[in-house]
Amino acid sequence: MSEPIPVHEAEQRIRASLPRFGTEHVAIDLAAGRVLRQTVVAERDQPPFDRVMMDGYAIRLGAGSRREFAVAGRQLAGMSGEALADPAQAMEVTTGAMLPLGAEAVVPVEQVSRDADRIRLHDDWHPAMRQFVHARGSDCREGDTLLEPGVRLRAPELAVLAANGVAEVEVARVPGVAIVATGDELVDVEQPVLDPGQIRRSNDRALAAALRARGFDDVTLARVPDDLAATTATLGQLLASRQVLVLSGGVSVGQRDLVPAALAALGVRQVLHRIAQRPGKPMWFGIGPDGQIVFALPGNPVSALVCAVRYLLPALEQALGRVMPAPERVVLDAPAITSPTLTCFVPVRVHHDPAGRALASPVPAPTSGDFSALPRTDGVVELAPSGAHAAAGTVATLHRW
C-alpha cells in the first residue's frame, strides 16, 4: 500500500492527468450555466448610435440661451432618419432612441412645460452639451473582445451573447457521470425496514446533488455488491458509456475493498491512492483506458463530500476548461483542531462581521461518519498540517458544498 501523499501533490497529479471534455454548439437558450469555448467579439460599436438616455426632447444648444422650442417631430426608440437642423426646433425622443442627426443634448420631459407644439424649459434647467446622450462606441468598439473561453455563462454573459448576435454558442460538452455505491451494508431510501447492522445509502444522492448544482445533469446512480467479479462487470459497463465515474466506498485497506482491484483489471491507471488528510485519506483517483475520469471516494459521508468539493468538482471544472476564480478565503472565529501530519478539513458555517470579513465558525463532525450537522454548514476549511491547533483568526481557504 502506498504512502499517503500531501494534498497539494494529489491536486497536482490530478490536474496533470485530466483530459479535456469535448466542444459542442448549443442554441443560446440552452447556454446558461455552460462553460464558453469560444471568443466573443463586439458585433458593432456599442451603443451602435448616439443613444438617448431619457424620455424628453432633443435640442441643439446653439448660443445656449434659448428656452423655447417648436416640436418639429419625433424619433422614438426603434426609429431612425430624423434630423434637427434648426436650433429653434426640438425633436421628441424616448429612452433608447437614436439621437436625431444634429441634436446636441436631451432635455428630460420632467424639465419642460409643453403647450401644443411648443415646449419651454423650466427656469432652473440648463442643458449641457451631450447631456443624456450615450455616445456611440462608448461602451465598446466593433471587434473588441467581450468574452473569452473558460467563462461560465451567467446573466451578464448571456446579455453579451444575445446583444452581439451569437445565436449558437460554442461550449464545453457536459459528460455523463455514473455514481457507484459500493458495500453490501447499504440499504436504499425506499426500503422500509432496517436490519440493525444495515445503514441507508446516502452518498450517491449527496454526490448527485453536488454535481447537478454544477451543471452535471446527466447523472446515473448504480450499485455494486462486495464481489470482485460483479464489481468488475458493472464498472466495465459504466466505463463504456460514461466519461466520469465516481465511486463511494471500497477504497480502504480492508479485505472487501475491491474497487482498486476491479479498476486495475479494467485498465484504469491508478494516479493516486491515499492522501495525507482527514477526513478522506483513502481517496483513489485514476484515468481509464479511454480517458475516463475515475474518482473512488471513501465511503464515510463526510469524507466523500470533502473529497468531492476538494478534488472531484474542481477536476470536472478543469476538464470543462473553466478558468477558475481565486479561492474563497475565510477567517476562523474559533480554534480548530489540526494534525501534525495531515491536512484537516473542518466543516464551517460562514457569516460576516461588521468589518466585512467572512468569518467561519467550525462545526466539527465528531467522526467522518457524522453528517447530521452538515446542513448547518456552508463547506469545509482546509487547514495545513500543523503541530498546534489553528487559532481563531487563521485565514483559510473555503470549499463550499
Add this chain to the structure above:
Amino acid sequence: MSEPIPVHEAEQRIRASLPRFGTEHVAIDLAAGRVLRQTVVAERDQPPFDRVMMDGYAIRLGAGSRREFAVAGRQLAGMSGEALADPAQAMEVTTGAMLPLGAEAVVPVEQVSRDADRIRLHDDWHPAMRQFVHARGSDCREGDTLLEPGVRLRAPELAVLAANGVAEVEVARVPGVAIVATGDELVDVEQPVLDPGQIRRSNDRALAAALRARGFDDVTLARVPDDLAATTATLGQLLASRQVLVLSGGVSVGQRDLVPAALAALGVRQVLHRIAQRPGKPMWFGIGPDGQIVFALPGNPVSALVCAVRYLLPALEQALGRVMPAPERVVLDAPAITSPTLTCFVPVRVHHDPAGRALASPVPAPTSGDFSALPRTDGVVELAPSGAHAAAGTVATLHRW
C-alpha cells in the same frame, strides 16, 4: 406619476404583497436544489449501532495488558450478530461494521501482525477504551429534528434525506415564469442584419439565465410590440398560464410606455412604481388578480439586471419559502460614486485579501446601457444615499448576478 420610494420601502412593500408558491412531493432523485417544505427527523439513532471506524480487529480490553489474541471470527460491514465474550479472542472487523457485542475497542489492521489465526499488537500500540468506535446515537438520536422547512437542498441535505428514509420529499412548487420583452426597437439574436436604429434584444436571455441558475427551469420568452391592445392581449394570455411575469422595458415616463396601462387594464394591482435608486429607478411591481407576481423591470440592461438581483430573485426565494441567509458583505477597495438622494448600485469584482476580507473593486458602468464590462464583475454593491462618495473601506452588501 408617483414619487420614487426608498429602496427599503420598495423591499418591504414587495415582501408584504407576495403570495407563497404551492407545495408538492417529488422523488428524492429530483429534490436537489429545491426548497424544503417539511421537517425531517432522525429515523433512528445515528449511527444506529456502535460502529467500527477502522479496518482491524475488535477486542475486549480486560486487564488491559494482553498483546496476543486468537481471531475467533469476523463481522464485516452489513453483518450482525457476532459477540466477543472471551478477552483472549479478537474479531476481524471492517470500517462501517457493527462492533461485535462485548467488544470494547478496535485495533487498526496496520497495528497488528497476523500469523494464521493469531494476531499480536505492535509493541508501540496501546489500545484505549472505545477507541475507533463511533458510539450509537452520538451523531443524533431518533426523533431529533435534522432539517427544517425553508432549506435549499444541497448535497448535505440530500445525504440526510436519504439516510433517514425520506424517499418522497415535500418541496415548494417551482412556478412557470414568462419573460416579456417590450420595445419595437428590439431585434432578436438570430436576425442577421441590423438597421442602425435597432438594438438586439438581450435582457430576456440574461434574466432567463439568472432565473435558471436559481432553479427556475420553466421559463418562457415572449415579446410585445409598442401597442396597447397587443400588449394587453399578450400579457392577459400569459397571466392566465404563468404565475410569474417579468417584463423588461416599457415602464419609463415616455409616451410609448404602455406596460403599466396594460397591466392596470388586466387587473394587476400596482404595488410600486419608481424607486429612488440608480440604476433601475423606473421599476414597477404589482400583483395580478390571481396572485400572479408581476415585475416590470426597466429596459436598460444594467438596470434590468440590478432590479432582478435586488428585488426579483429575493422575492421569488421568499415565495418559495426559503429561509434566506444573511447578506454577503464586502469592503470597497476604491471609492465609488453615490448620490445624495438615490441608493446607488455599483458593479464590482470581488477578491480576497490576505486578512480574509472580501474586497470589492468597483467597475462602474458609464451608463445603465453599458453592460460590456459586466462579465468581469460578480454583482453589485448597494450604497445608501450619501452626499459624498463612498470611500475605500466602506462595507456594503453584495448582490451577486
